[in-house]
């Protein structure tokens with residue numbers, strides 16, 4: 078059996094269902110999965126309902142209905158098959174569509190379509206959901222755009238400065254053919270190209286880090302002025318990257334390349350393949366995959382994933398206004414969290430740096446803050462952030478982040494958190510580069526030390542003798 082066979086088997090199981098329940102995750106990828114799958118299922122005239130969960134864990138498992146519907150777990154489930162078994166779900170009742178590490182359980186053989194075991198490490202669950210939907214009906218290519226958002230939102234385009242593998246060759250191509258996705262092959266590798274004033278877009282970008290520009294809005298503004306780039310419209314509005322003339326874009330990119338070279342830096346992160354959405358309104362966050370994904374994340378992390386789903390289905394009225402509001406809130410809290418991490422400082426152990434933020438920030442966003450803080454801290458050590466879980470005072474949420482360079486040195490945060498949390502009766506998972514866990518509050522101190530030791534073992538196993 079190959080990946081395509083698994084996709085086919087998943088599509089057959091859905092097509093044969095009388096009724097479907099989709100259980101999905103509240104992040105951009107999970108919200109995209111739900112919008113893709115529920116539309117594909119309802120187009121077959123099969124009744125479908127959806128449930129979003131923060132994580133699949135004992136606390137959230139009761140939200141999964143015990144009815145006769147086919148339960149389709151999307152962007153989660155591969156690592157939590159034990160919970161499905163404990164809940165008494167039979168093989169026939171379950172389909173898992175995921176891209177996380179699978180943890181099979183004895184006595185159950187749930188149907189699963191997962192790109193990871195086939196070596197497709199840079200495709201998200203929305204990508205897998207799209208392939209299943211296309212298998213259900215080849216006319217579903219209008220959903221490719223949603224899969225691009227899910228993939229980009231889950232950072233699948235980050236390491237290689239663009240999507241690769243089936244996410245690129247099938248999904249992006251389908252979206253481009255459909256006309257909803259515009260592929261910009263050598264664009265500036267920068268966030269906020271549809272909404273941020275040009276100089277802020279440059280200043281807030283730290284990948285690559287450009288001396289005099291990164292973290293320096295005034296420096297970026299002067300840099301653009303020296304190049305003769307028009308930064309403001311006659312009415313004073315700031316221009317954004319997507320609307321400036323192509324010659325200006327070339328001028329800025331060449332000057333940034335010179336600046337990097339002058340500082341002895343590599344140019345490999347300066348350009349990226351980016352994905353624009355020409356059918357969306359210019360200068361809105363729905364115009365490119367990265368910013369669209371942030372809108373979805375804002376909805377999900379503030380407990381309104383259905384609002385993100387409505388936007389993916391085309392609602393530009395109330396749902397969009399609600400999302401704009403959440404986005405503003407999301408950005409300001411993340412800025413605040415980032416500042417809190419920098420101001421408070423982290424405690425350094427040999428193989429990680431960590432901080433407990435208490436009950437100040439929601440457990441759904443601490444991971445995002447941790448990721449952003451990393452480039453401003455010692456980025457050669459993974460960061461671990463803990464926080465309280467408001468729904469359960471006995472639990473602590475843990476989020477870890479690192480970067481590609483550290484993963485190349487042998488670090489696997491998924492393995493570290495899954496195994497350490499299991500030792501303390503908790504649960505965790507995710508990816509090598511970003512993972513999360515829930516642990517008992519009483520185990521916090523020991524847990525950090527345990528993870529530190531596991532990371533030490535990972536470093537040593539990959540590169541005996543030195544880091």
Ligand code: C5P
Nearest residue numbers: 444476504505506507511512513514515
């Ligand atoms: O919550 P956070 O943003 O830190 O999650 C990072 C990654 O770890 C996500 O892919 C999430 O799905 C995964 N995760 C998990 N199990 C948990 C917590 C997070 O698989 N208990």
